[in-house]
Amino acid sequence: MPVAPRTLLLFNYDWDAIGHAEAARALGLQVDSDGFDLFSFPSNARLAWYDIARQVDSLARQAPIRGWQAVASHHEQFGALAAALLAERMGWPGTPVKAILACQHKVYARQVLQQVAPEANIAFQLLDAEYGASIPAGLPFPAFVKPVKAAFSVLARQVETQEQLHAHTRFGRWELWVIRRLVEPFDRMVKARLGAAVPTAHRMLLETPVHAPQYNLDGYVFGGKVHAVGVVDAIMYPHTQAFMRHQLPTRLSPSVQARALDVARRFLGAVGFTHGLFNMEFFYDETTDQLAVVEFNPRMASQYSDLYRRVLGVDLHAISLALAHGRDPASLRVAEPTAGAAASFVYRALRPDDTVVMPGAKQQHALAQAYPGSLLFLYPKSPGSVARDFKWLGSYRYAIVHLGGKDEADLRRRCEVASVLLGWPAPYTDLPSDRPANVPALLPDDGVIAIPAHRSIALPNPSAP
Numbered sequence: 001m002p003v004a005p006r007t008l009l010l011f012n013y014d015w016d017a018i019g020h021a022e023a024a025r026a027l028g029l030q031v032d033s034d035g036f037d038l039f040s041f042p043s044n045a046r047l048a049w050y051d052i053a054r055q056v057d058s059l060a061r062q063a064p065i066r067g068w069q070a071v072a073s074h075h076e077q078f079g080a081l082a083a084a085l086l087a088e089r090m091g092w093p094g095t096p097v098k099a100i101l102a103c104q105h106k107v108y109a110r111q112v113l114q115q116v117a118p119e120a121n122i123a124f125q126l127l128d129a130e131y132g133a134s135i136p137a138g139l140p141f142p143a144f145v146k147p148v149k150a151a152f153s154v155l156a157r158q159v160e161t162q163e164q165l166h167a168h169t170r171f172g173r174w175e176l177w178v179i180r181r182l183v184e185p186f187d188r189m190v191k192a193r194l195g196a197a198v199p200t201a202h203r204m205l206l207e208t209p210v211h212a213p214q215y216n217l218d219g220y221v222f223g224g225k226v227h228a229v230g231v232v233d234a235i236m237y238p239h240t241q242a243f244m245r246h247q248l249p250t251r252l253s254p255s256v257q258a259r260a261l262d263v264a265r266r267f268l269g270a271v272g273f274t275h276g277l278f279n280m281e282f283f284y285d286e287t288t289d290q291l292a293v294v295e296f297n298p299r300m301a302s303q304y305s306d307l308y309r310r311v312l313g314v315d316l317h318a319i320s321l322a323l324a325h326g327r328d329p330a331s332l333r334v335a336e337p338t339a340g341a342a343a344s345f346v347y348r349a350l351r352p353d354d355t356v357v358m359p360g361a362k363q364q365h366a367l368a369q370a371y372p373g374s375l376l377f378l379y380p381k382s383p384g385s386v387a388r389d390f391k392w393l394g395s396y397r398y399a400i401v402h403l404g405g406k407d408e409a410d411l412r413r414r415c416e417v418a419s420v421l422l423g424w425p426a427p428y429t430d431l432p433s434d435r436p437a438n439v440p441a442l443l444p445d446d447g448v449i450a451i452p453a454h455r456s457i458a459l460p461n462p463s464a465p
Contacts, residue, residue, distance in 0.1 A: 007324055008059065008068045010083050011035035011075030014377060015302040019317030020072075027321055034059060035079060038335040047178070052078055052185040056085045061464060063090055070324035074300040075275070075411035076104070076183060092325040095298055098193050101280075102271035103298040105190055106148050108273075109355075110196055113293055116266040120282070127169075127204040131176060135166045144209045145169075147179075149186050149201040154392050158209050158239060169204060175388075177266075179237045205233065205246050210292050212285035215252055217260045218301055218308070220277045220319055220326055226265045229314055231257050234281070234306050237350060237429070244427045247343040247408075256284055259291055267296060277320055291451045303344050306375060309335065310342040310404040338373065339404025341411040345418075345427045348401040352390050356398045359422045366421045367401075371414060375402035376422075399424070 011022055012033040025029045034055075035095030036047075037416045062084075067109025071094065080100055102108055113121045127145070129135060145165060146156035148433070159165045171179065180202070187201040215233040219227050231250040234243055250257070264280045279301040281294035305316035313335035322329045349356050358380050359367075367374055377400040381389070389396045401418055405411030412428065419426035 005069045005325060006030045006032060006067045006378065007321060008063070008066075008071045008086070008377075009033045010071065010073035011037075011053055011077075011079035012073070013037050015305060015316070016074055016359065018375070019302065019305045019315070020321070022315040023315055023321050026315075027318060029321055032068070035075065035082075036074075041113075047181050047225065049076070050185075052085070052179070052189070053081050056082055056089065059086050060089050068445075070321075070326075072324040074302045074320065076297065076299065077184070080392065081186065081373050088322075093275060093324060095270050096188075096279040098276060099268075099271045099273040099276075100298045101186075101190050101194055101294040102185065103273070103461075104149060105194070105198065105201060106295060107203075108190075109267075109296055110205075112270050112410045116270045117263045117293070120263045120291050122210060122292050122294075123208040125206050127165075127206050129169070129200065129206075131169060131179060135162055136430055137162070137170070139165070139206065140167075140208075142209050145204050145206055147183070147201075148199065148203050148205050149183050155395055160182075160347075178264065210283045210285075212283040212290070212292070214281065214283055214294065215260070216246070216301060216304065217257070217264055217280040217282065218277075218304060218316070219261070219264065219280075220323060220329055221268060221273055221275055222320075222323065222330075224269055224274045226261070227329070228261045228264075229319075230308060230312060231260070231314065232301075233308060236404065237348065237395075237427075240394065241352065242350070242397075244347050244348075244429070245345045246303060246344045247341070247411075248304070248311045249341065251282060256291065260284075263291070263293060264296075266452050267293075276323060277316065305322070306402050307344060308340045310339040310373075311337055313337045332381040339411075340407045342402070343411055345401045345403065345413070346397060347401070347419075347424050347427060348397040349386075349398060352387065352396075354396075356396070358398070359424060361423055367418055369422065370417060371403060373404060392429055408414055 007024070007029050009016065009031050010019060012035065020031060048103055070092050073083035073084045081129050084095050084097045084100045088097055102112060106127055110121060110124045114351065139162060142160045143165070144158050144160055145168060147154065150156070157168065159168055183201050190198055190201060190392040214236070216232045216234055218229045218232065220229065230248065231252050233247045233250050235244060235245050235247060237244045260280065260282055264278070268278065274300065279297040279299065283294065285294045300316050300320055307315055308314045315335070318332050319329040324334055364376060367376060379398050381396070385394045403411060403418060405414050416426045
């Protein structure tokens with residue numbers, strides 16, 4: 001019997017663990033995993049001794065013994081770079097290392113964008129101060145500040161005054177240790193591959209604030225040619241930079257989508273991105289017709305893969321595995337869509353004193369019974385970790401739910417039902433903000449659940465998609 005090709009997956013958890021497993025089965029591939037979860041204990045304790053070069057050396061020695069023929073990762077902090085380094089070492093298909101670094105170094109990326117697509121750039125400047133040092137005078141405010149190298153919007157927020165910026169860049173000894181452990185491996189690689197003239201990643205970046213709807217262009221590059229998969233709408237909680245839901249299909253016009261793809265082609269070509277999945281975050285202001293790039297992610301936006309499968313029948317994780325083995329993703333089968341609309345709903349506490357109650361087993365079972373295709377990710381944290389989230393992220397993301405519906409209206413109805421089942425306010429801005437006081441542990445016999453504010457929603461037939 002022929003042996004199925006083996007693929008190494010780095011930092012493979014949450015959406016990637018689910019998506020890669022299903023895609024590997026469909027493609028007849030065997031997979032192994034390596035890495036750790038930065039957001040769960042005790043797994044994240046490995047950060048204390050993690051070294052990206054040492055990890056790549058170890059994996060390269062194991063590869064012939066384990067039979068690995070390809071590597072993939074969509075982990076922003078370490079995985080995408082580690083996978084590129086290992087693919088380079090082994091001669092496997094992969095995204096060029098310099099392209100990964102160019103995308104992830106936010107100042108360098110802005111400089112490249114200014115050269116090739118200045119109309120889509122945002123005014124920026126490097127904050128020339130080490131973490132914890134005094135803030136230079138004369139900076140323009142308001143400003144949007146974020147680390148030169150970070151992930152998951154950590155420490156990214158708008159500041160109105162020099163005093164706010166000063167307070168935002170004050171860190172305790174433990175926080176500084178964590179930041180340096182997260183950034184130092186990347187900074188060393190930047191100096192080695194992009195040159196000593198590139199600014200250190202141990203800095204913050206200041207940008208002119210942009211207040212416009214945000215979108216995500218997802219695509220891949222194969223044989224040096226850029227292909228679009230689609231655009232996902234990123235909808236924020238009001239007056240925040242915190243994602244409330246990510247929704248497909250997009251409301252963005254085809255002409256603006258084409259403009260976004262043109263910008264992506266110019267940028268990716270300039271940084272030598274010749275192979276791999278990418279995600280371009282961007283703003284578009286309909287009143288001014290202005291398109292502005294937020295950043296380029298040299299990897300799949302894993303959170304969106306399930307949405308594309310539901311609405312377009314396109315599996316980003318299958319594309320990832322095909323690319324890792326040097327296969328043209330255009331040869332993959334497109335499945336029959338199961339939904340007309342889908343969303344990744346993000347449940348957040350926006351105030352430190354908000355009480356979050358995680359759903360019990362019966363509530364989770366009720367959700368699965370009402371919507372068999374739903375996905376539920378829970379992120380319980382200790383009070384100390386929640387406090388750190390508020391400092392670093394401005395909110396506490398305690399859960400994510402994925403749902404599909406016949407259309408946008410049906411999707412919203414399903415989200416409202418699911419939220420009541422879980423005991424949380426639905427992530428829609430025009431709904432009452434009071435948390436349901438009494439949520440049934442099981443579905444009632446009559447299929448109707450009472451909702452606060454004197455509204456009720458009929459539950460769907462569990463056999464419905």
